[in-house]
Amino acid sequence: MTRDAFQRGNWQAVIEAHPLESPDAGAWLRYGQALLHTMEPGPEQGKQQQQAALAFLQAQKRGASGGALVAAKRQVVMVSLREALALAGLAETAARLDLSHFAANGGMPLPGADGPRRLLLVLGMHRSGTSALAGLLGQAGFVAPANPDPGDVNNPTGFWEPRHVRRFHDGLIASCESSWEDPLLPLLSWLPDPIEPAIDKLEEALAEDFAGIPADGVAVVKDPRQCRLMPLWSELLQRRALVVQVLLVVRRPEAVAASLWRRDQLPLDRALLLWVSHTLEAELHSREQPRLVVSYEALLKDPAAVVSSCQRLAGLPEQPLLAGLQGAWIRPELNHANKPLDVAADVGTRGLLQLATAVYRALSDGSMDAMERQELLDRARLELQERMQALLRLGSQRAMLQLFWEPRAGGGFCEEHSQRRAVVMERSKAEVVFVLPNTAAQPKALRLDLAEQPGLISLQQLELRDIAGKSLWQWGVGAADLPGHGANPHTRVLAEGLVLAGDGDPGLLLAIPAESLERLGSGSSLRVVARWQALPVEVARQVLEM
Template structure:
């Protein structure tokens, strides 16, 4: 008897949805330590995220390619082209996505998937999960929008408003496209303050348990989550008081905060849908303004970068000259050391020559004082002569060597003088280069100051224009609301009138029914009378016929006229 083939068990993907710089890496790192598998080709850490991103490089590259194929990019805060999902590119990227998931997670039954770009590409990823038989669980996390915008301003040089718009785009799209799925909400603050409580809520709300959620991994996760990585902290009160925060951002943040504490409420869907609809309508108007501002900032950054490159080039030239000067100074020092050694050697040779002269003088004295025989004296004289010649030869050699050393010393002195002059020239060039570098540094500082002032000015201009746009939108919304209120009042009055008319028609209908009932009764009575009359007419006709058959015309004449009249 053949065994039945077991049905394949589904894969579960914990999908972390959130805006860039919103603590998605921290949440993904916690889930990984609780037993969720990470991708094979994980993105390396960098200076902006030293503890790691916990996301797939292949997923990151594929999402960027999808955005590019739809005419967008990661920092675009406008809606991704909704018609892209209907194009042939969908099938192409579905095939690529299947390969990426297979390569990154193989047959893992529980893995974590995180990339902020997924917030804007949810229709594609839901289709991919369905096609691959993967059951996703969405964990939506958020962070104070002022902290996110400030972090992006520091890293990318953006205006705060651009970061706020990008935050709004990610949270609204992620919420709308994940609505009706298995999901839960949390925040970066809640993960840092009490990750264990957050994990317990996730397990309770999505009915999925993590294999390593135990006290043994608590110390590991506590060591991983540290507030020293959080460089910006903004209170909720600051968010409420900030003039840059529009009603859209504030209302969306307050809604997400409530959902993170108490769970999502269907009553809030209408508010988020209204914010998203108004945001979509106003997006093109903001787009041209922000794009122009970013173009001006990019131009300023490019000019600053060009000045920085020129300064670095001049600095490299200065460093080369400084190295050349150091090499020349080293050569001069070596020559000075060699000259000193040669002078010491010449002094030693002088001492040897003086010692030989002393020995010669002693031998001459001994020769004069000797009482030896002539032969002995002749022999001694011969020996002394030879010794004297030898000493004289050595003295000439020493003198020649000394002269040679003196000549070398003079040459080295001249070389030292030339080197000293060259050192002075190089020192003068070095001072000139240093002065030029100071000027370049001052010019660069002035350029940075100018760019900073330009950014502040552009920020102020943008804030004013944004305020005007928001005021115009608010006035338009107020006017539209007043118009809708007036229409509502008219509709209410018309409804009341229609209800009164309906009541009147009901009353008339009841009267008509009563009249109909009376008419039926009267008709029945009339029918009875008519029947009685017909019966009487029949009797009269019989009588008339009897009279007609009578021979008495005088008697029947009146009766015939009566019958004729009744027939008429």
């Protein structure tokens, strides 16, 4: 492959192996750089310069940025300078010339000296074992994030997500009024335009999460949200000096759906749709990278073998796991779907389960022909797109719900102490469950923001449960009391459960007794069942002013 030849500095091999019909911008960058490396003074110099210019033009047509083109040419200049110094007898000076911040595929360096230059991306759907694998790799020669989010009752060994990168992902998704469990996220215009500021912020997040990483360290970047944000990451990898390998982690889709039902009460059909979406997006956008597919089942069966495979992929020396380390990280009792839950018995999931199972088999069956696998995955992607478009054609409405909690110590409501849930309301009805984190334990108050656009919300049921599923407080249509009162002038409770949300910052302060709030801890949940209908801004304002 031209990538391997480029890394060895075999410029002639890069030129000879380059396919002129290649759709890969990185391959055209390498081809152009190789042409410049082999250019010599003489009558052919002008022709060689034209060929290199055409190669860079082809790279630009296939998506390479102007910054990547400049950096690619600069790399050639720097390498030529090192060679010239060596020929002039200044070998020591040439050796001190630092070229390590240039990638083999061209690109610009990360700002600052502390940013990671080698990445292992751990891609996979939520509840697929990515946390266990990322944590284990951090003890086996890879570099874990400096300050990851702590674990909770659902993941006691930790999530091992780089905190600043995860927050960047959350902010990017929230900017298009969506959230991680929104099945229609791929249809939204989430990719920033212009893209450069977003890439800069992502770089800064990486540098903060892996500050002080050794120059040859391989940073483990794991966040399931990344699966559907890979187009942005692809831009980053193409433009910057990063050497990347990918782990694509897959787990049986029915097990993931069961685990999400138990943790988040996420409907089974929604969970399966998300599994297919996350998996296919991650697979598509990592095809050009050195990649290893890892099944959750293989990780449970032989963690040491999986870790060794990951070390070989990244070019790290293989080292055995320390005694007791394997058992500390890979614990069968944390397999949250080991209790039977008949996903296939749910009529609404049958078609989705069949689609998801086909994708899982294509990725986990090592004996399948590569061309057959890609054709199957491409067909699955078309079916997924048709299913998402069908949700819109059937009149489904998207709405954003957000739950705020005021900490026991006070300080009011703020974005840091909140959760967002994007819901697709088929026939205008939705059910969503907020699972509270550690920071929401024993809150002073809960506020439910019902929409980010004007609408009429009919609350059907509200229920607060502890981690064991015991009901602490509930409200339903027909109850004597109202579920709460408007938090500001943009919200009006019209009748029992009927709430008008305006175009400002509508919110409902829930009328939950203090003794129920005091019993809330990590893993407690709020279940919301509601109907929602969008309203024109003028109509909502008129009613609010009455």
